[in-house]
Amino acid sequence: MTDIKTGPNPLFLREEELRQAIEMLFFAYRDFTAEPDQILAQYGFGRAHHRVIYFIGRHPGITVSELLAILAITKQSLSRVLGQLVEEGFVAQRPGERDRRQRLLDLTGTGRELERRLTENQRKRFARAFREAGPEAVEGFHRVLFNIIDERNRGRFERREEGPGRARPARRAAGP
Amino acid sequence: MTDIKTGPNPLFLREEELRQAIEMLFFAYRDFTAEPDQILAQYGFGRAHHRVIYFIGRHPGITVSELLAILAITKQSLSRVLGQLVEEGFVAQRPGERDRRQRLLDLTGTGRELERRLTENQRKRFARAFREAGPEAVEGFHRVLFNIIDERNRGRFERREEGPGRARPARRAAGP
DNA sequence: TTTTTATGTCAGTCATGTTGACATATATGA
DNA sequence: TCATATATGTCAACATGACTGACATAAAAA
Numbered sequence: 001m002t003d004i005k006t007g008p009n010p011l012f013l014r015e016e017e018l019r020q021a022i023e024m025l026f027f028a029y030r031d032f033t034a035e036p037d038q039i040l041a042q043y044g045f046g047r048a049h050h051r052v053i054y055f056i057g058r059h060p061g062i063t064v065s066e067l068l069a070i071l072a073i074t075k076q077s078l079s080r081v082l083g084q085l086v087e088e089g090f091v092a093q094r095p096g097e098r099d100r101r102q103r104l105l106d107l108t109g110t111g112r113e114l115e116r117r118l119t120e121n122q123r124k125r126f127a128r129a130f131r132e133a134g135p136e137a138v139e140g141f142h143r144v145l146f147n148i149i150d151e152r153n154r155g156r157f158e159r160r161e162e163g164p165g166r167a168r169p170a171r172r173a174a175g176p
Numbered sequence: 177m178t179d180i181k182t183g184p185n186p187l188f189l190r191e192e193e194l195r196q197a198i199e200m201l202f203f204a205y206r207d208f209t210a211e212p213d214q215i216l217a218q219y220g221f222g223r224a225h226h227r228v229i230y231f232i233g234r235h236p237g238i239t240v241s242e243l244l245a246i247l248a249i250t251k252q253s254l255s256r257v258l259g260q261l262v263e264e265g266f267v268a269q270r271p272g273e274r275d276r277r278q279r280l281l282d283l284t285g286t287g288r289e290l291e292r293r294l295t296e297n298q299r300k301r302f303a304r305a306f307r308e309a310g311p312e313a314v315e316g317f318h319r320v321l322f323n324i325i326d327e328r329n330r331g332r333f334e335r336r337e338e339g340p341g342r343a344r345p346a347r348r349a350a351g352p
Numbered sequence: 353t354t355t356t357t358a359t360g361t362c363a364g365t366c367a368t369g370t371t372g373a374c375a376t377a378t379a380t381g382a
Numbered sequence: 383t384c385a386t387a388t389a390t391g392t393c394a395a396c397a398t399g400a401c402t403g404a405c406a407t408a409a410a411a412a
Contacts, residue, residue, distance in 0.1 A: 017314075018299040019234065021306075024321045024333060026227075029205045030248070031326040046367050051202075058195065064390065072206070077369055079391070101378045101389045123194040129323035130197075133316065138193075140309065140316020145200045147305035150207040157200060222398055240359065253400055255360070277358045277409050 032125060036118045043088075043114070048073075048081045050118050053107065056091060057115040061104045063096065090114060208301060212294045219264075219290070224249075224257045226294050229283065232267060233291040237280045239272065266290060 036050055043049075055070050056062055068078055082105075085091040090111035096102030107115055130138045146157055212226055219225075231246050232238055244254055258281075261267040266287035272278030283291055306314045322333055 014303075015299070018302050018306075019295075020333060021302045021317075021321075022230075022295065022298050023234075024318070024325065025205065025208060027326075027329050028321045028324040029201065031329060032201060032324055034326075048368060054198075058199075065388095073368085074370065075390075076371085076392085080368080096389090099379070099389080101376095103390070119195075119198065122198050123191070125324060126194050126197045127190075129320050130194075132323045133319035136312070137316030137319040140313030141320035142197075142200070143309035143313040144305050144317035145197075145204045147308045148204040148208055148301060149200065150203075150210075153203050153207060157196060224399060241357095249399085250401065251359075252361085252402085256399080272358095275358080275410070277407095279359070 032122060035121050039118055039121070045084070046081075048077070049085060052078070052081050052085060053090065053111060053115045054119060056105045057107050057112065057119075060106050063102045063104060065102075067105065085111070208298060211297050215294055215297070221260070222257075224253070225261060228254070228257050228261060229266065229287060229291045230295060232281045233283050233288065233295075236282050239278045239280060241278075243281065261287070 033047060037047055040046055040050055051071060052067070055067060059066070064075070064078070064082075067082075068075055071078065082091065086093060089108055092106050092108050092111075093103045094106070096104055133141070142157075146154060149157070209223060213223055216222055216226055227247060228243070231243060235242070240251070240254070240258075243258075244251055247254065258267065262269060265284055268282050268284050268287075269279045270282070272280055309317070318333075322330060325333070
């Protein structure tokens with residue numbers, strides 16, 4: 001029943017390693033969002049505004065549905081936040097060209113400015129962490145975090161080694 | 177003004193790498209908490225309850241102040257959540273021995289059970305991610321995430337290579 | 353004995369999510 | 383062309399988990 005010759009129980013070590021990972025993710029996420037949250041508060045905005053600004057900046061001309069799909073919130077939730085951003089001049093909208101029901105979203109100058117200010121903070125935090133941890137650690141970080149994400153959400157981080165324009169075939173559901 | 181001979185602008189690549197990291201953290205955290213959130217909902221609890229249960233399980237006999245320090249929320253916020261957990265029999269309290277003002281907190285059997293159920297989910301997710309990414313990646317993940325956390329919160333993750341009981345000297349504030 | 357500390361409580365507010373129901377304009381297919 | 387589906391918006395109500403501010407109590411410490 002009892003291991004002989006082994007020092008501390010390896011199952012315990014594994015358990016401890018996993019708990020450390022869980023806690024690190026908790027503290028990292030909290031510290032990672034704290035400073036942007038403070039900046040946002042100056043504008044009367046919250047973290048939800050940051051997410052909207054971020055993804056519009058990342059995907060100029062994104063539609064409302066696409067944004068909803070990324071954020072995975074209800075349209076009612078988005079509407080409040082997005083409405084404020086439009087009204088206060090951080091986000092501009094224009095009708096879709098092929099489909100005029102769509103609202104295509106873009107950041108205004110002011111919006112880009114705020115986006116830069118918010119994201120620069122988080123970029124710098126990662127830049128520092130990457131620098132201090134070294135390039136191999138960065139690769140490892142990427143690999144682990146990629147596997148933490150639900151499979152259905154990994155598409156945007158897929159490494160494309162294939163030639164351009166070559167759509168990757170849909171991954172089969174796990175199985176033989 | 178324009179780089180000759182270099183392919184894609186390396187500054188752009190770096191920017192892209194940093195943005196990917198930012199987004200991965202967002203999606204990972206969301207997916208990581210989604211399943212426990214669903215379990216909690218069955219009990220009428222939320223993520224805040226999970227955090228309280230988790231840290232009481234991790235530090236049996238923890239005081240209210242210590243818990244507040246870890247969670248970094250106000251006592252009013254904690255009080256609601258903790259109150260429910262006590263009332264519904266997931267957390268037990270006893271007065272401190274040396275200081276009878278203190279409330280020492282422990283999980284009950286039911287509490288431990290729920291804690292296990294919640295955390296097992298997250299542990300498994302990390303176990304799978306670690307397995308698929310490999311041990312070197314795990315080390316890298318740890319190094320990067322450690323550096324993402326605010327310095328003042330890193331203590332709990334410090335690798336202690338020194339002998340037991342040997343307190344590590346406080347790190348000097350950066351500077352010459 | 354006075355002051356500080358650990359904790360609790362009441363009351364109100366805010367940000368961000370939810371559900372459900374219904375409205376409108378446009379696109380698309382039979 | 384007409385019917386249906388889609389993209390989006392809006393109103394209303396509610397839940398969670400944070401916040402601030404003010405005040406209360408018991409026990410420890412000076």
